Amino acid sequence: MVRKILDTLLKIFENNKSILKEKGWIVSSETSYEWWDGLKSAEEIIISAILVQMSRWEIVKSKVEEMRSKGLTDFYKLCNTTEQELYDVLKGINFYKTKVKRLINLSKIIINLGSVEKFYNRNLLLSIDGIGEETADSILLFAGHKPNFPPSEYGKRVLSRVLGISIKKKNEVKRLVEENLERNVYEYKLLHAGIVTVGRAFCFIENPKCEDCILKKVCKYYRENSS
Ligand code: SF4
Structure with missing residues (x-):
């Protein structure tokens, strides 16, 4: 289940490169x-x-x-x-x-x-x-260009909400990603860039802007809290 959702997130980020770019991430080649x-x-x-x-x-x-x-x-x-x-x-x-x-x-x-x-x-x-x-x-x-996924506060918050689980430590984000995705440098870069973008643009600690968020279709938090 986690693997499938991470794959879906990668596809969403791939299709929203312009939003990532607005937040300082330029999706480019693996190296x-x-x-x-x-x-x-x-x-x-x-x-x-x-x-x-x-x-x-x-x-x-x-x-x-x-x-x-x-x-x-x-x-x-x-x-x-x-x-x-x-x-x-x-x-x-x-x-x-x-x-x-x-x-x-x-x-x-x-x-x-x-x-x-x-x-x-x-x-x-x-x-x-x-x-x-x-x-x-x-x-x-x-x-x-080594396949190491960076643990981050954004990762903790965004993935907790999307997956509907409680991720308590940044390191759990790293473990979760590295256990569920192949060790692929491009995918790790894209996933990290996308998650940080969502954290900065939409997924605020309080009052997340779910209606505008590119992840709302796959986000458990959104499904459970939208009326
Ligand atoms: S839909 Fe809402 S809770 Fe889910 S990732 Fe986006 S901003 Fe965060």
Whole structure:
């Protein structure tokens, strides 16, 4: 049953790419970096994944573009940049001083590893300051193209309501998806992008906008609460 509904969600998201795009998700090929609002490289996604924590995506995107224009999305250049130089660029992002330290630390780790490919190791990622499970799996999936589904609050809420079950922890979302879908990078990216879009656009904690929601035809919560 779960598998069938997840397949249906994938079809709905595939047919509503324009709505996903409005929320910053560009549905593209399995190995494209553009899923994250048109970003250009694995490095930009890794940097964004750190910067976006507790911050608005619009600000983060403009800061990453500024870093790109200064060559700072290159990890060699980033690890040789002073904290003050990065403060000047990233001021305006929440907790920017902490994030600057994290970015410099992270760029040193990648340079010492010798390649970004070696960085795509979940245990390694989780051992780094500032990287939790959602960030680690987002990096693995969207920068590394590895089939790891990111656990998220949106996933917890949207899938709880659609499936009519109580998902208490973000990790249960990850388990549920990975146990029911093939380990397919494109499908994981599409499902995550679609769920986050629905969470941001319709499935609010209070007063969800079910009448406008692209998932209402398959949503148990909607069926049980619409008159
Ligand atoms: S129909 Fe309503 S409850 Fe269901 S996913 Fe959409 S907004 Fe959430």
